[in-house]
Amino acid sequence: MTRWENYLASAAKIIDTYSGSLPLHHFLKAFFKEHPYMGSRDRRWISQLVYHYFRLGHWERGLPVQERLLAGAFLCESVPNDLLAALKPDWNEQVQAPLADKLLLMGITLAPQSIFPFLSDLSAGIDTNAYAYTLLKQPRLFIRVRNNKLDKVLQLLEKAGVAGEVFANKTTVALPNGTKIETIVPEKSWYEVQDASSQQTGTLFMPGKQTQWWDCCAASGGKSILLKDQQPDVQLLVTDVRRSILENLQQRFSAAGVRHYEARVADLTAPNFAASMNNRQFDGVILDAPCSGSGTWGRTPESLAFFKREEIDKYQSLQKRIAHNVIPFVKKGGALIYITCSVFKQENEEVVQYIEDNSDLRRQEGGVIAGYDKGADTMYAVRLS
Numbered sequence: 001m002t003r004w005e006n007y008l009a010s011a012a013k014i015i016d017t018y019s020g021s022l023p024l025h026h027f028l029k030a031f032f033k034e035h036p037y038m039g040s041r042d043r044r045w046i047s048q049l050v051y052h053y054f055r056l057g058h059w060e061r062g063l064p065v066q067e068r069l070l071a072g073a074f075l076c077e078s079v080p081n082d083l084l085a086a087l088k089p090d091w092n093e094q095v096q097a098p099l100a101d102k103l104l105l106m107g108i109t110l111a112p113q114s115i116f117p118f119l120s121d122l123s124a125g126i127d128t129n130a131y132a133y134t135l136l137k138q139p140r141l142f143i144r145v146r147n148n149k150l151d152k153v154l155q156l157l158e159k160a161g162v163a164g165e166v167f168a169n170k171t172t173v174a175l176p177n178g179t180k181i182e183t184i185v186p187e188k189s190w191y192e193v194q195d196a197s198s199q200q201t202g203t204l205f206m207p208g209k210q211t212q213w214w215d216c217c218a219a220s221g222g223k224s225i226l227l228k229d230q231q232p233d234v235q236l237l238v239t240d241v242r243r244s245i246l247e248n249l250q251q252r253f254s255a256a257g258v259r260h261y262e263a264r265v266a267d268l269t270a271p272n273f274a275a276s277m278n279n280r281q282f283d284g285v286i287l288d289a290p291c292s293g294s295g296t297w298g299r300t301p302e303s304l305a306f307f308k309r310e311e312i313d314k315y316q317s318l319q320k321r322i323a324h325n326v327i328p329f330v331k332k333g334g335a336l337i338y339i340t341c342s343v344f345k346q347e348n349e350e351v352v353q354y355i356e357d358n359s360d361l362r363r364q365e366g367g368v369i370a371g372y373d374k375g376a377d378t379m380y381a382v383r384l385s
């Protein structure tokens with residue numbers, strides 16, 4: 001077997017044994033640990049083949065695995081490479097061609113619906129074709145530059161030979177995937193790794209000076225750091241149901257130089273939750289809800305392959321329960337920022353409708369943040385007041 005055939009065989013073995021219960025990158029890590037003779041180049045090729053396989057979504061799932069792996073390598077790559085040169089030289093010559101030409105060469109069709117079968121569930125305003133086809137492409141890496149360090153960060157990137165695209169807001173920088181940003185910019189307080197769409201949710205915060213804010217599903221605190229950067233003197237409560245993620249948050253806040261906040265574990269669906277809040281009232285509540293994560297499936301394409309439609313209903317009922325329990329803590333005249341990284345209307349518009357139907361809060365602005373046109377995630381964020 002040639003090296004390239006070996007790569008295909010290893011990728012096929014991974015796909016046969018992967019059940020979707022672990023994130024793919026964890027599974028790959030464990031697989032390579034069991035196969036220590038594979039070097040870093042082998043690992044990169046095999047991982048890429050597996051990721052591209054999953055990027056094809058639900059298209060022709062019955063094809064022999066190795067055939068589908070090659071189709072992924074052709075349709076998801078845009079630069080000629082040694083694997084295609086060895087195994088499919090005529091495809092390699094056309095790898096830079098537009099998708100339609102590639103499909104013609106392969107003699108196949110690739111309907112958007114065949115990649116992503118849930119197109120009728122998408123939120124209004126998402127371009128279904130553009131969205132489905134961008135799943136074939138790995139999204140870019142984004143940083144949010146902090147503390148006016150754009151010039152310094154750009155100098156370091158230039159020195160490392162990395163071309164970054166600076167967005168008009170002068171804080172969002174897109175980088176090629178795989179950029180070792182933590183090595184290139186060792187000063188952690190100069191930037192946060194944060195997707196461009198996630199950064200954009202911050203335009204809805206508008207925190208006043210010395211106002212009280214609650215990031216109620218804070219995870220490791222991406223939105224909270226964004227909020228504190230806009231208004232360092234907000235009084236901030238962060239909660240999450242997971243203790244371990246709040247420990248990450250504390251480390252991340254400390255590296256980012258974020259101080260003066262209160263952190264605690266809270267299950268927003270627990271019967272005793274409201275009592276534990278002691279009638280507190282907030283000028284702003286960020287509800288970045290647990291969701292399907294479907295807007296980020298470009299980064300985790302394996303999720304698309306294993307997702308079951310019924311899960312949308314489960315997420316919606318959790319989101320409604322959490323929203324219902326959080327609403328009483330928004331001060332009169334205050335704001336609730338409802339955010340998901342989902343593309344499904346059931347998790348987005350329908351939950352906002354539920355909030356409006358069950359409170360005095362009304363949608364002020366926001367909606368879908370389409371990331372697919374700039375190599376970013378797709379999110380949904382609405383400010384209600």
Ligand SMILES: C[S@@+](CC[C@H](N)C(=O)[O-])C[C@H]1O[C@@H](n2cnc3c(N)ncnc32)[C@H](O)[C@@H]1O
Pocket residue numbers: 216217218219220221222223224239240241242245266267268269288289290291
């Ligand atoms: C989408 S993530 C939040 C991401 C975060 N805001 C950020 O920007 O990094 C949703 C979070 O909700 C938390 N969560 C899920 N169910 C919860 C519950 N019942 N009560 C509180 N938090 C919950 C999860 O642990 C998860 O960290």
